[in-house]
Amino acid sequence: MSYKVIKNGPYLLMKAPENYPGLKYRGKYIYEHQYVWWVNTKFICPTGYVIHHKNKDRHDNRFENLEIISQKSHTKLHSLEKSVKQTFLICEWCKKIFSRETRNYRQQIKNGQKYFHCCRSCQVRTQQKHRRESVAL
Numbered sequence: 001m002s003y004k005v006i007k008n009g010p011y012l013l014m015k016a017p018e019n020y021p022g023l024k025y026r027g028k029y030i031y032e033h034q035y036v037w038w039v040n041t042k043f044i045c046p047t048g049y050v051i052h053h054k055n056k057d058r059h060d061n062r063f064e065n066l067e068i069i070s071q072k073s074h075t076k077l078h079s080l081e082k083s084v085k086q087t088f089l090i091c092e093w094c095k096k097i098f099s100r101e102t103r104n105y106r107q108q109i110k111n112g113q114k115y116f117h118c119c120r121s122c123q124v125r126t127q128q129k130h131r132r133e134s135v136a137l
């Protein structure tokens with residue numbers, strides 16, 4: 001079966017076949033992945049569920065790349081993806097491993113920061129220790 005695919009944002013859109021039972025975008029279009037799912041399963045994606053692209057390539061509409069998951073877990077899946085990069089550091093005071101947004105860490109290094117702390121109270125303790133040491137000198 002041949003059909004024309006139109007790009008629409010991250011997804012591919014196509015003209016819906018006459019007999020397509022699902023909702024149509026602007027009354028005549030559907031996403032290609034919806035079409036592929038329907039052709040292969042004879043079902044349309046139920047409400048509350050979405051068709052997800054397993055390899056994250058939203059143009060890769062091969063049936064084996066598609067799966068149906070609940071809207072809730074889908075949102076979770078993609079928000080994890082978008083989450084900011086973290087750098088792992090060891091707290092100068094308590095030696096606990098903690099994480100910090102990488103771009104914040106880079107900025108702090110740029111600002112000449114030498115010590116990193118998991119929390120404010122560890123930071124205060126290191127500062128007090130350094131103060132005591134400099135007084136002792």
Ligand SMILES: [Zn+2]
Pocket residue numbers: 051052053074078
């Ligand atoms: Zn997805």
Ligand SMILES: [Zn+2]
Pocket residue numbers: 091092093094095096117118119122
């Ligand atoms: Zn600490």
